[in-house]
Every structure is written in structure tokens, then in C-alpha cells.
Amino acid sequence: MPGGTKRLPRAVREQQMLDAAVKVFAEKGFRETSMDAIAAAADISKPMLYLYHGPRTNSSPRASNREGARFIDAMTIGFDPRLRQRDQARTVIFEFLRFVDANRDSWRVLYRVATGQAAFAGLIAASRARLIEMIADLLRRGTTVERATDREFELMAVALVGAGEAVADRISEGDIDLDTAADIMVQMGWHGLAGGKRIDEHAFD
């Protein structure tokens, strides 16, 4: 605070500010976070925020975008098209949950706080739509549920993504084992509740 007013190059201060913003948004919500609060959290004075990121209407999407990019990156890491569908699915799910676990603030601010914000709803919806489309494709190619139309596949993807997000929420706020969670999801998704297969017979093929 008083002592440590080191002068840092713009690039790193910008990141610090975004970090602070994400953190505060995650715990207080977006609209109830004042610029002063962000400034305080970033250990910087308010005009710096405006200088580097412009008014609130610009700075916050910026934070969202950065987090969103991180997120997409993390997701695609686990995506290896050479795997069999089921393994692919498990990997993606696991990687997704792992990201959430490791970036709880990002998750909360991106998918929970921002969703309720009219200003961001569109942004988030777009990001989610991409993910859904990705999953829907996977389904189209990987499963042969008979006579399913494109629209039906998409709806399945919607449901799956929703399930994933719900589990992710649990992970972001509790202490659930990642492996267990991923296995349950795969098991449920593949064989359903009536599938009769035992839950711990999951495939680390």
C-alpha cells in the first residue's frame, strides 16, 4: 500500500487489474462492484483503470474475454480427434472440470455472474453456443441414436453442457473428486440411469 508503490510497466499493470477485477466480480457480483473496489483490489488508483481500460463498459468485457479465451484453450487441450468417441468425451469432460477446479474465480465470473448481466448475456451465450455446437458435432458423428434430427442432437448437446456446468458449479464450490465426477458423467451420458452397468467399472481403457 503506502510503501510499495512500485512503478510497473503498463502491460503487467493491465493484467493485475484484470486479475483484481475477476476476483472481485467473482465474489461480489458484477454490478455491485464499484470501480473503486476494483482499484483497491488492484492496489492502484482509479484513474489508472480508466487510463488503461477505459470506462466500465469496456473494461469488464475485456476481463470476460480474457477468461473466456483461457477457458477455450483449456478445453481444446484435451481434444484429440484420434481418440475413440467415448475416450474423447471423457477427456474433454475431465479437462473441463479440471479447468474449473483450477480457476474457480474465472468460472464463477464467466458462467454465473456474467450470465445474469444483460450486457454480457450475449457474450456468454455465444461462447456456450460454440461449445454446444462442438458437442453436437461429436454426437452426430459418434452416436447412432436412430432417426435423430439435427435439432434433436443439438438439444442433447444443450442438455449435456448444462449437466457439465451444473457439476462444474459443484466443483467450484465444494470438494468433489474430479475423477469421480468425470466418471459419473461419462457413465450417465453413455449408458443412462437404467444402464445397469456398475459405476466403478468405468473405462480407463
Added chain:
Amino acid sequence: MPGGTKRLPRAVREQQMLDAAVKVFAEKGFRETSMDAIAAAADISKPMLYLYHGPRTNSSPRASNREGARFIDAMTIGFDPRLRQRDQARTVIFEFLRFVDANRDSWRVLYRVATGQAAFAGLIAASRARLIEMIADLLRRGTTVERATDREFELMAVALVGAGEAVADRISEGDIDLDTAADIMVQMGWHGLAGGKRIDEHAFD
């Protein structure tokens, strides 16, 4: 409206105000809705809001509570314990989706807008938890998944509810056929993606 300043009994005005609040919250978000805006939407002057519902910190939970109660009511209508599990599930799912379809504003404000609001997060979480517990019970009693622990059942319920909410979102903003949606969810939930007919791996064991 200059013309229509009819004097109405307190009870109905109170409901009008809540209706207006829900509507505005749903489209503008909670924190970005000013008391004046609610007042305007309810065709009433601001002091009436305070007189009947107290300050914003009271009036908004009140709206949420009312919507939540409606919601629970609707859900339990379709719940007939004499049905077989699968039919029970389908009925609950269908009734749930039908409610969302018929009360889009309620849905949005309850489950999307309020979730991001620190002040309500707890309230919503509690409501959702009840639903999850209900589903988890259903699973415990109804499915053949062997040796699943309570915690695992609960996680499944979390995933299912998440899926339901995601589909509900789609319904609340688009024109998806209710029956189709319900069928797909039941199908997916019961037999999984691989269970429909055939898979790239193997059908039921």
C-alpha cells in the same frame, strides 16, 4: 397513464408491483433495475413501493419467494408416487418444462438473473438443493445402478437438474417443442447416448 389512476386495494396493488418487478428484473437484470423503473412498470409512484414492500433489500426477495413458490407448486403437481419411476420422471420433466414455457419471466429472473446476485445466490441455491434432493431420492429408489454411494447419486441428480435447466433455458427463449424436449431428456437420462439403438462400441451388455 394519466387516465387510469384507479384506487385499488392494497392486496392487488402488491401483486401488481411484484409482477412488474419480476418482469423488469427478467429483462434488465436485478441490480440495473432502479426503483423508479419498477414503479414506472407498475404504473405507480415510488413511495408506494416503499410503503408496501419496504426498501429494495426486502422487496426483491419477496418477488423471488413468490416466484419460487409458484415454481415448486407446479413441479409437485406432476408428482404422482404411484407411477412407475420412468413415467414419474417423464411427468416431472414435462411439467417442469411446461412451467418454464408458461412463465418465462419467472424462470429467467429466478434461475438466471438472481443466480449471479450475491444477495440471492443463497436463496436460489437452497431452492435448487431441494429439487436436487428430490431427484436424488428418486434415483436411489428407482435405478439399477449398483453400489453407488449417496454422494454419487446426489452428483447424478446435480447433473440431471443442470441438464433440465439448460433445456429450460432453451425453451424460455426459443420455440422448442415441449414434448420433443421431454422425450429426449427421458431417453437420454434412461438409456444414455449409446442406448438409443446402437453405438460405435457395443449396445447394452
Added chain:
DNA sequence: CCGCTAACTTACTGCCTGGTAAGTTGTAGG
């Protein structure tokens, strides 16, 4: 027809917060 209460309004106040102007100091480069 008269008053009394409940329904309602206009018209303010004070605070909070977004946003900025103007001034200060560290430090890189000559």
C-alpha cells in the same frame, strides 16, 4: 352528507459512484 382512513402523489435530500482534470515523481535515454 361528513369525516376519517387508506390510497396515492409531487417534490425534495443526501449519498454513492462513475468519470476526469490537473498536478507529481520515478526512471530511461542521451
Added chain:
DNA sequence: CCTACAACTTACCAGGCAGTAAGTTAGCGG
């Protein structure tokens, strides 16, 4: 060492919005 720019601050303003005080009418009980 000095100059010039970039990093930073304090201090302020203006608008918006929550919340209220005080006053106005409508209609119901007598």
C-alpha cells in the same frame, strides 16, 4: 546530470438513485 515521457496520485464534480416528508383525493362507514 538533465530532460522528457510514462506511471501514478489527490481531489474534485455531476448525475443518478435510494429513500422520505409532507401534502392530496377518493370513497366507505356512519
